[in-house]
Amino acid sequence: MSTPPIIEVKDVRKAYGEKVAVDDVTFAMPPDAILGMLGPNGAGKTSLIRMITTITAPDAGQIFFQGEPLSGYHPTQIGYLPEERGLYKKMYVGEQLLYLARLKGLGKKEAEERAREWLGKFNLEDQWSKKVEELSKGMQQQVQFIATVIHNPKLLILDEPFSGLDPVNATRMRTEILRLKEQGTGVIFSTHRMEQVEELCEYIVLINQGKNILEGKVAEIRRQFQDDKFHLEFEGDLPPGLAGQYELINPTPSGVDIQLRPGQKANDLLRYLLDHDVHIVGFQELLPSLNEVFIKQVTQLDPTNTNPFDSAEA
Ligand SMILES: Nc1ncnc2c1ncn2[C@@H]1O[C@H](COP(=O)(O)OP(=O)(O)OP(=O)(O)O)[C@@H](O)[C@H]1O
Numbered sequence: 001m002s003t004p005p006i007i008e009v010k011d012v013r014k015a016y017g018e019k020v021a022v023d024d025v026t027f028a029m030p031p032d033a034i035l036g037m038l039g040p041n042g043a044g045k046t047s048l049i050r051m052i053t054t055i056t057a058p059d060a061g062q063i064f065f066q067g068e069p070l071s072g073y074h075p076t077q078i079g080y081l082p083e084e085r086g087l088y089k090k091m092y093v094g095e096q097l098l099y100l101a102r103l104k105g106l107g108k109k110e111a112e113e114r115a116r117e118w119l120g121k122f123n124l125e126d127q128w129s130k131k132v133e134e135l136s137k138g139m140q141q142q143v144q145f146i147a148t149v150i151h152n153p154k155l156l157i158l159d160e161p162f163s164g165l166d167p168v169n170a171t172r173m174r175t176e177i178l179r180l181k182e183q184g185t186g187v188i189f190s191t192h193r194m195e196q197v198e199e200l201c202e203y204i205v206l207i208n209q210g211k212n213i214l215e216g217k218v219a220e221i222r223r224q225f226q227d228d229k230f231h232l233e234f235e236g237d238l239p240p241g242l243a244g245q246y247e248l249i250n251p252t253p254s255g256v257d258i259q260l261r262p263g264q265k266a267n268d269l270l271r272y273l274l275d276h277d278v279h280i281v282g283f284q285e286l287l288p289s290l291n292e293v294f295i296k297q298v299t300q301l302d303p304t305n306t307n308p309f310d311s312a313e314a
Contacts, residue, residue, distance in 0.1 A: 004067030005029045006155050006186035007052055012061035014047050021047040023210035024061070029155075034177070034187040036201030036218075038194065038294065044210040045190045046083070049157055052188075053080045066154070076105050079153035083160045083190075085144050087132045093119075093143055094128035097150060104151035111150070118146040121176060122169075138165050145173060155186045162196060174200060194290040206294055214297050222287040225296055228260035230269070233282035245272070257286060 005028040014022040022044045029035050037045050050056045052063060054075050063070040065077070088096060094115060101111035119125045122142045132140055141164055149156060158177070162170045177200070181187050189200055197204060198218060206214040214221065233255045242248065246269060249257040258269065266285070273280060288296070 003031070004064065005031065006066055007188070008064040008067075009048070009052070010062045010064070012048070012051060012058045012063060014044075014051060014056065014059055020210050022051070022058075025207070025210070025212045026061075027205045027212055027215055029186050029188070030203045030217075032181075033202040033217075034181055034189055034200055036197035036204040037188055037190040037207065038192065038197055038204055038290070039207035040192055043192075043207040045207055046159065047210075048207070049080070049159065049188070049190060052155075053078055053157065076151070077154045078157065079148040079151065079155070080157045081145055081148040081159060081161055083163075085141060087140060087144055087147070089131070089133040091132055092128070093124070093130055093132060093135070096132060097143065097147055100147040101150045104153075106151055114150050115146065118150060119143075122146070122172060138169050141165060142169065142173065145176075149176075149180065153185065155188070156180060157188045157190070159190045160193070161189070162193075194294065198290055204290070206297065208294075208298055208301075213301060214293070218290065221293055222290070225288050225293045226285065227288060228264070228266070229286040229288075230258045230260070230266060231282070231284050231286050232256055232258055232273070232280065234273075235279040235281055238278060239272075239276035242272070242276075254281070 008028040010026050012022055012025050013020070025044070025048060027035075037048070039045050047056075051058050052070070054070060054072065065071075065074045068074075091099070094112075097115040097119075098108070098111045101115060102108070106114065116125065116128070119128065122145075124139060124142060127135060127139065127143070132143065135143065141161075145158075145161065148158075156177075161173060161177070165173060177187060177189075189197065191197060201218060203217055204215065204221065205212055216224075229249075235254065238251075238256070246264070247259040247261060249259055260266065260269065270280075270283065
């Protein structure tokens with residue numbers, strides 16, 4: 001029998017008064033992949049996460065944790081880094097980590113060992129006896145990340161984990177997240193920063209206005225939305241007739257993007273270039289970014305919504 005997904009969300013619905021924040025959403029965590037939960041502000045991501053972490057309950061539908069209906073003892077197996085950080089500013093770093101680890105069921109000795117080990121990974125071992133308020137914002141965020149993972153949760157939910165981190169610390173955190181994933185921890189990464197998702201997630205669920213509007217493997221989705229656009233790198237000149245036949249985008253002296261029109265084929269374009277003695281240095285298909293996919297999918301479903309990020313709540 002195959003192992004059930006760490007989290008399965010089935011027909012889940014949540015309304016606050018008249019406002020339907022989550023509208024019959026269904027998805028399952030893929031095995032061995034970080035799940036990117038994407039969507040503009042107000043899409044319903046936090047509402048979903050709050051139900052997965054049992055902070056609130058669905059109005060309808062069900063959530064399963066490793067095949068069991070979600071219940072009160074599952075939160076100890078979950079680590080949640082909320083977007084709004086919540087450390088006690090006046091507490092000392094070490095004391096705080098021990099306190100939070102003990103709340104998640106760790107013994108004192110184990111809690112201290114893990115806290116010191118994790119602080120070491122982030123080069124924060126010297127901060128043990130500092131008050132949280134004495135740390136920089138980025139350091140506080142790293143301490144909160146440690147508090148989220150210290151009990152070795154089976155599921156890690158990270159809401160905008162990189163906000164406020166410099167590139168070095170963001171890379172360090174990314175490395176640790178990938179390491180946890182390799183060790184078998186399920187990871188849900190929630191964000192509206194599409195480019196971060198492309199770096200970290202192999203699988204995504206796109207949420208818009210409370211609905212799951214697209215889900216699947218990132219590579220397959222980008223291919224599914226491919227749009228016959230190519231990048232050509234060349235030396236020398238392009239034939240003057242090229243612009244009359246093909247749509248050229250962002251031309252530079254050594255490169256240009258070419259958008260094929262309906263009916264045009266990449267092979268015919270290449271043949272044309274070779275017949276006109278263009279010195280081709282590179283030729284590759286351009287797949288759409290997740291941002292472009294998202295906008296395309298939203299406008300396909302609702303042609304009046306031309307820019308979902310503009311209409312999203314701030
Ligand atoms: N406690 C609440 N009471 C009333 N409405 C709420 C509440 N929480 C969320 N909402 C509404 O539900 C919708 C979804 O909000 P949610 O916070 O889940 O979105 P989100 O995708 O997490 O957005 P963001 O990216 O801005 O964090 C929004 O319209 C929001 O105003």
